[in-house]
Amino acid sequence: MAFSEITGQKNIKSRLMTAVKERQSGTFMFTGPVGSGRHTIAEEFAKALMCGNPGSDGACGKCPCCTYFDANTTPDIMRVYKPADTKNIKVSYIKDSVVPEAVLKPQFSQSKVFIIDLDYLGTDSQNALLKSLEEPPSHVVFILLSSNRDLVLDTVISRATEIKIEPYTGSEILEILKKNVPDCPEQTLKIASDNCGGIPGKAIEIAKQGEDIDLKRMVADMFLELPEASYCKILNDDAEFMAEHKADAVTIASDILLIIDDLMRLKGIPGYKKINYTEHRTGLEKLAGSPKTDSVRLGKCAGAVKDFLRALEVNANFDAASCSMLLKIHEELTK
Numbered sequence: 001m002a003f004s005e006i007t008g009q010k011n012i013k014s015r016l017m018t019a020v021k022e023r024q025s026g027t028f029m030f031t032g033p034v035g036s037g038r039h040t041i042a043e044e045f046a047k048a049l050m051c052g053n054p055g056s057d058g059a060c061g062k063c064p065c066c067t068y069f070d071a072n073t074t075p076d077i078m079r080v081y082k083p084a085d086t087k088n089i090k091v092s093y094i095k096d097s098v099v100p101e102a103v104l105k106p107q108f109s110q111s112k113v114f115i116i117d118l119d120y121l122g123t124d125s126q127n128a129l130l131k132s133l134e135e136p137p138s139h140v141v142f143i144l145l146s147s148n149r150d151l152v153l154d155t156v157i158s159r160a161t162e163i164k165i166e167p168y169t170g171s172e173i174l175e176i177l178k179k180n181v182p183d184c185p186e187q188t189l190k191i192a193s194d195n196c197g198g199i200p201g202k203a204i205e206i207a208k209q210g211e212d213i214d215l216k217r218m219v220a221d222m223f224l225e226l227p228e229a230s231y232c233k234i235l236n237d238d239a240e241f242m243a244e245h246k247a248d249a250v251t252i253a254s255d256i257l258l259i260i261d262d263l264m265r266l267k268g269i270p271g272y273k274k275i276n277y278t279e280h281r282t283g284l285e286k287l288a289g290s291p292k293t294d295s296v297r298l299g300k301c302a303g304a305v306k307d308f309l310r311a312l313e314v315n316a317n318f319d320a321a322s323c324s325m326l327l328k329i330h331e332e333l334t335k
């Protein structure tokens, strides 16, 4: 990755390139909401700062410093993120690990870089860090990240070059979405882009949720067509759909079990209100109303789905397992 591969933020990238070219040290603070790409930009900036031969597009990607960086084996970067076990980073960690480390020279790279997520540094921890920020050795660069500037001490802000991440334009958001959720339908991408407030992380989250809804819908459509479907359709179109969504196979299987559950409920109490697939109610009620859809057969359909899940666990041939499940359901609901 290079600066040009980061979408948008033209002014910031140019500012950071100057810092790299001039081998600037000191403290930079990236501010922007969660999901605004602070981490991505910070990582690329760090790599360029550490690179032995940076060019006009940031890190060269080829020198030993870049190789160590990419392999995540360089000792010259320290990332201070939220610990898994506590809400905040402990003061003792800043005092005993971060501050002493900042005095040591980099082992391989041009600069020693610290990426510190200020969102998890309370007042005491920020104060503990202050001394290092006040008199930074010339080989050290601190990259501070904050999603809420109000929680950062003025004394920290005054020692940092602040870099504010601007909202992304609609076309930039779409570009980011196409990289991150490539299989998402165009319409879902548009909804995500229109409702994310210019924050790519939020757009990706909306698109992924939308993708889940789209997948649910497609699974229900496929299932409801299964009793009437020809073998040709099942073995070609439906099998292809399963293969395309192989990564979501467990989700699809769970969705089918929920549909069977809905059919069981509707079978027991016609017009039963609390079903999972309300959008497909008409189709489900029609299928539940068929005399061929009895509870024994529905039980066997659920059994076919469970066989499919077991086949996934033992890495059996995916196409064979999914075709077998679909054909069993078809046969149970038609014979």
Ligand SMILES: [Zn+2]
Pocket (backbone or CB within 6 Å): 051, 052, 053, 054, 059, 060, 061, 062, 063, 064, 065, 066
């Ligand atoms: Zn390099």
